[in-house]
Amino acid sequence: MFTPQGPTLRELTVQALSSVEHGYDLLAPKFEATPFRTPDRILTAVARALEELGPFDTGLDLCCGTGAGLPVLRSVCAGRVTGVDFSTNMLAEARRRHPTATLVRADALALPFTAAFDLAVSFGAFGHFLPDEQRTLFAGVHAALRPGGTLAFPLPAPPPVGSRAYWALWAFDTAMRVRNAVWRPPFVMYYRTFRLPDVRAHLEETGFQVTHQPLPAFGTRPDGSPNCRLVVARKG
Numbered sequence: 001m002f003t004p005q006g007p008t009l010r011e012l013t014v015q016a017l018s019s020v021e022h023g024y025d026l027l028a029p030k031f032e033a034t035p036f037r038t039p040d041r042i043l044t045a046v047a048r049a050l051e052e053l054g055p056f057d058t059g060l061d062l063c064c065g066t067g068a069g070l071p072v073l074r075s076v077c078a079g080r081v082t083g084v085d086f087s088t089n090m091l092a093e094a095r096r097r098h099p100t101a102t103l104v105r106a107d108a109l110a111l112p113f114t115a116a117f118d119l120a121v122s123f124g125a126f127g128h129f130l131p132d133e134q135r136t137l138f139a140g141v142h143a144a145l146r147p148g149g150t151l152a153f154p155l156p157a158p159p160p161v162g163s164r165a166y167w168a169l170w171a172f173d174t175a176m177r178v179r180n181a182v183w184r185p186p187f188v189m190y191y192r193t194f195r196l197p198d199v200r201a202h203l204e205e206t207g208f209q210v211t212h213q214p215l216p217a218f219g220t221r222p223d224g225s226p227n228c229r230l231v232v233a234r235k236g
């Protein structure tokens with residue numbers, strides 16, 4: 001599906017009927033050929049913005065998958081670069097592609113790190129966490145960062161209400177809710193549950209100081225607001 005190298009519709013269906021962890025284990029060998037892998041354009045824009053915010057020493061890629069974000073960390077971190085993910089097979093792909101990175105298998109909701117990193121990034125994974133789980137997720141990242149450490153991630157603006165993209169995401173999330181109401185194990189993947197005001201509130205409740213800045217490469221909407229922001233949460 002999507003490209004000849006990517007998963008077939010059947011493979012994608014089997015994946016979507018699994019748990020998130022097992023689904024990614026199945027998808028791992030073909031993941032890089034899917035649109036779910038964060039595009040290089042986003043990675044480059046984030047790396048550029050982080051260059052202005054550094055320097056950083058150690059870096060963590062949260063829910064690293066096959067390691068798309070690891071070169072971003074390499075480009076702005078002088079020290080050790082680590083990826084964490086709970087899918088064994090995604091980590092195996094990451095290990096193959098990024099042999100010098102440290103790769104750790106763990107649930108992002110129970111991170112096994114304390115004051116270990118100066119920078120944490122995450123790409124394309126927050127839709128896997130229900131709104132109620134955001135505080136736990138952010139608290140774990142907060143604990144994993146050293147004092148003064150930074151969590152940074154790109155956050156696209158939601159599509160305008162009524163646009164084609166709006167209805168496409170609405171249809172996807174609705175299909176996921178129906179699927180999760182009738183099928184076990186659940187596959188949590190929602191596109192419309194990670195919104196700036198809630199995310200900001202949850203980060204601040206966790207103890208982060210939050211700012212955000214436009215990622216200029218993605219331009220602006222007709223009202224002048226950015227199409228994509230970098231959210232920057234600092235541990236005091």
Ligand SMILES: C[S@@+](CC[C@H](N)C(=O)[O-])C[C@H]1O[C@@H](n2cnc3c(N)ncnc32)[C@H](O)[C@@H]1O
Pocket residue numbers: 020021024036037038062063064065066067068069084085086087090106107108109122123124125128
């Ligand atoms: C869409 S992929 C994104 C991978 C990579 N960050 C990228 O941008 O290409 C989402 C990743 O999040 C991981 N993931 C989802 N929920 C997780 C959790 N609770 N703990 C650890 N990893 C998780 C999945 O295993 C998967 O590798």
